[in-house]
Amino acid sequence: MNTFGELFRVTTFGESHGAAMGAVIDGCPSGVALSADDVQRALDRRRPGQSAVTTGRNEADRVELLSGVYEGKTLGTPLAAVVRNQDARSGDYAKLATEDRPGHADRVWRERFKHRDPRGGGRTSGRETLCRVIGGAVAEALLRRDVPALNLVAWVSQVGPLIAPPPPPGLTRAQVDAHPTRCPDAALAERIEARLLEAKAAGDSYGGAITLRVEGVPAGLGEPVFGKLKARLADALAGIGAVTGVVWGGADLEEQLTWPGSRFHALPADGRPRDVYGGIQGGLSNGEPVQVRVLFKPPATLADHARAGRHDPCILPRAVPVVEAMAALVFADLWLSFLARPHRS
């Protein structure tokens, strides 16, 4: 189904080459400062055509707010937003009406849904994620008001065999956006860019990983036993198109899992919880930074098929705001859930 969240909910709609994509956000309290510009800025970070390493499809992706905001603030009513599809060269995809692209969802989707819109993947297109970014922008507006210390940032931490070292605390989105690859390690970013241009020329592609780090998380977010912060993030992140794994803790978690518990759990000198927990214990945020690595498959649109449509040789740079949006939706939802129940001793 196409609704995400319990108390703070986003419902998305739209086929890649239909009239429009959009989202309805329900459950946002009133009085949250929000404008179409806030949402537009979020979309601009995801939109195609940003650099040489992304798809050539050119979509302005202009958002219009239809409801839920009045005089610059949310009304506590559903907020609907739409983005018209403009650069929809369906002709490029004409032959897809009868042919399933290997590695894509075409076949299984066709068998399940029987009647489908073959143009550009229809609802299975990565374009669907722009709706999530709309939802994330509203979630972030709420979090800015209610949890201003929150610093929710994702970055490209791996492309193919190229793996970035962990950035220092306090990383900002501006620092991430400084390079088109969205890898905050300047030297590695250059190597990644070169690798991707090479892949693009060859009709090839790369996967890798995005790391999400959320600093300033209030302790205690999560709803055990089936709404743990861990499970909600896993649900949110694994639901993104090309994601093939979600791993908490630091970049070397797989290595750390080979250790005995006495080493794994050994307290650092400062007595604070170890970062092996990824900021989550007992399903609740523990007040430390929440950190999770999201693994992405390489895009399956290759060679001829890549030329037939338009594609990204690597979706990671543009997936960064999508990962952030899904995480923001989870935190906004769990924040409202936290407020809903006044636990007392």
Added chain:
Amino acid sequence: MNTFGELFRVTTFGESHGAAMGAVIDGCPSGVALSADDVQRALDRRRPGQSAVTTGRNEADRVELLSGVYEGKTLGTPLAAVVRNQDARSGDYAKLATEDRPGHADRVWRERFKHRDPRGGGRTSGRETLCRVIGGAVAEALLRRDVPALNLVAWVSQVGPLIAPPPPPGLTRAQVDAHPTRCPDAALAERIEARLLEAKAAGDSYGGAITLRVEGVPAGLGEPVFGKLKARLADALAGIGAVTGVVWGGADLEEQLTWPGSRFHALPADGRPRDVYGGIQGGLSNGEPVQVRVLFKPPATLADHARAGRHDPCILPRAVPVVEAMAALVFADLWLSFLARPHRS
């Protein structure tokens, strides 16, 4: 919250040292063959005291069915099951009332819920997972009736640095249960057992991985875009206590993510989808075996604290039926969802 699933739902309850643990399963159709023995057999695979490598806590974990079954078949009404807590030596935990165990959820739980049952971790105890096994047993009864070809099996694929090779297709639970470690590779199983006995003696522990493989999955299960099979499994599995990662595809997925797309997506000679997809494309099962690796932290109960209570040096062997139960709940739920909507061309 404590309910999992949309159409096939389990609601769990119980504190580790309270009167009882239990579950209510709602949404199971009528006419499914089910007895208390079926549920008991599932619980017996999870219960403590099964071998030298698990906890010494001795709980018979006898289940009683209170409703929902009549003359050996489900009624289509809620099925409630309870397991009384017997071996509740709360005295062992007396000091925990005032002291938070490092690496445990004690502190964050106490800060969030203010009033808590400190005995044995209360609701945060791994004992909570027996309720999930009850739910899984009912889900499997439904799947046996409606999807008899399904073969849903999990096994211990890694303990600390010891990593098992992939088992051949058609692996059975009997083969997995043949060794107390639940590692189906006989030689590695011996080494794992030795390592765990050593850790137990030293008051130490190990994490690792459980791999889940589901053969015979009908193509098309999943509800895009927010109820994809991938997301539902991630939610289900990441919600298990010590889980710290969920990765689709084969054991070498992290290695495969360093490859270019042309290699990653290259079709095998037989033209079938690659196992790098873990049996899921576009969020739907693609008819191939669904395979996912679940990463577990080592238990945090060590040394003195281990001696104060009773503990497993490695929870992986006993977590195998829990992983299977959560997966069965997901498949049962998505199966009913599949039936609910007659898609046509």
Added chain:
Amino acid sequence: MNTFGELFRVTTFGESHGAAMGAVIDGCPSGVALSADDVQRALDRRRPGQSAVTTGRNEADRVELLSGVYEGKTLGTPLAAVVRNQDARSGDYAKLATEDRPGHADRVWRERFKHRDPRGGGRTSGRETLCRVIGGAVAEALLRRDVPALNLVAWVSQVGPLIAPPPPPGLTRAQVDAHPTRCPDAALAERIEARLLEAKAAGDSYGGAITLRVEGVPAGLGEPVFGKLKARLADALAGIGAVTGVVWGGADLEEQLTWPGSRFHALPADGRPRDVYGGIQGGLSNGEPVQVRVLFKPPATLADHARAGRHDPCILPRAVPVVEAMAALVFADLWLSFLARPHRS
């Protein structure tokens, strides 16, 4: 919240004088014949300005489908529809920004939501119901495909003191629409019209009742114990703005409740269930016509306030398609729920 339904869901949005109203329908199977014209026809039955007895506000209420339909059939993906607000003379409502209209939701809404859109009642406007009609049109398209014998018709059965006799079985919407009052009793319809024109001239208003009758309902729809057909309809109908009561059975149910059970339950000569049950027993449809009477308060916009904006002296004629839409949503949802669980002996 603004989502209705479990498996077949509608999410609505829009303020009376904002940019647009709209709805997202999720969970409709693919392959259901549907066009924008189908939805438009439903909206035309609800839109203002249809006759002398309704509001003078003139809204074309043109619907645009943004997603979910391709080549005249649903895709199994979310269907989004929007209607632009055109005749939004907010100036008429300028003074409402600071003044609460008596009998309206203005005060409680303002106190709850703190920040509100005062223009025309904002989200509390009856205009919100057009979104429900969109949802109902999609629900009816599904029901036409899957339950073609269903005949779901509502009519105005009471206006103030004027009460219509029960119409014969097989009543059609065309018969109901034959008179602008939507009272199918021709003689009473004339008296109602005269009464309403008089009230309009006097700045006064009337309430009354709409009766809903659904013939051809498959037996067994409903999900006990909290999703009974009765409860789902009550939820759906009591959620319409001015509704103040929901009563099953025939027009004389209140009279019949004074009878002893031996008379109330006495079987008719033909041995079929009595219509006192309103077609529902044990929370499930019993195969007989489902019948329910929906009581409506008179509109609270009177005299000066009526002149400041534009209003209906009686909302009943225009509420008929809204009652039908909410009922259709319930039946579509319970129909999918019925399919989801293959009960067997």
Added chain:
Amino acid sequence: MNTFGELFRVTTFGESHGAAMGAVIDGCPSGVALSADDVQRALDRRRPGQSAVTTGRNEADRVELLSGVYEGKTLGTPLAAVVRNQDARSGDYAKLATEDRPGHADRVWRERFKHRDPRGGGRTSGRETLCRVIGGAVAEALLRRDVPALNLVAWVSQVGPLIAPPPPPGLTRAQVDAHPTRCPDAALAERIEARLLEAKAAGDSYGGAITLRVEGVPAGLGEPVFGKLKARLADALAGIGAVTGVVWGGADLEEQLTWPGSRFHALPADGRPRDVYGGIQGGLSNGEPVQVRVLFKPPATLADHARAGRHDPCILPRAVPVVEAMAALVFADLWLSFLARPHRS
């Protein structure tokens, strides 16, 4: 399905002659004072065998709390409660295995669920409502802590043709319970009792109405547009077995609906909202007493069938705590929802 509520949820289970009935309450915050005695007292008001005008079935209905409470206060974890079925003379019902009782749900339930427990109606028995009373007792414990001014009281306002005048404000449950009929008008109560004893002797039965009045409701409870207080109460109350109507406002609402709006909405001299609104405007509580009348069919178990089992000639006296319980569940749920969203200007 068998779960009611969004944030404060009750899940019920149990067949009339199975092992036990019970409920799991999820979402109650921690620190709420609650004991098994609190729940027992609520059950004692509903249990059979209280007086000559109720069923002769004798069930002690002793409740046991299995989880969720520790040292006299809730833990913020699911609270499970069970009541063993004791006086289950299934023999009385033996013939029902093959015979459907007229006026009962037997036939439709059998056709829908195929396999059913025929003993005493199984899940369709009115005995199911004891689970709702358990849920209501927990909801009331929360409301006592958080909304102590709330006074939620229901009473028998009509039995057959005998209709009670409205009681004065501040009515208490003790006053209602003072007479076995639960009609607070002493004179009418005597007449009702006589009428019911007569009906019982004749194997006959009566329906009527229960009125619910909730004083001290905070203004603003409800979640428009589909979770209005009105809709949530309608859902809750119409879901009770024999309920056949739900009407807001005073006892003479049907009469008031014949009035023009100018009279219906005329403000009383004190300027407070009219009680015709039943304490609800725009779907939100308006700060005035919430009042709703719940219409009940006469029991269908008559004559021979009445003698075969054991029955109430009128379920209204025992339904009073059920109505209160369902209402308390709605208010607790909407209260948490109110807290979840900090609306600001």
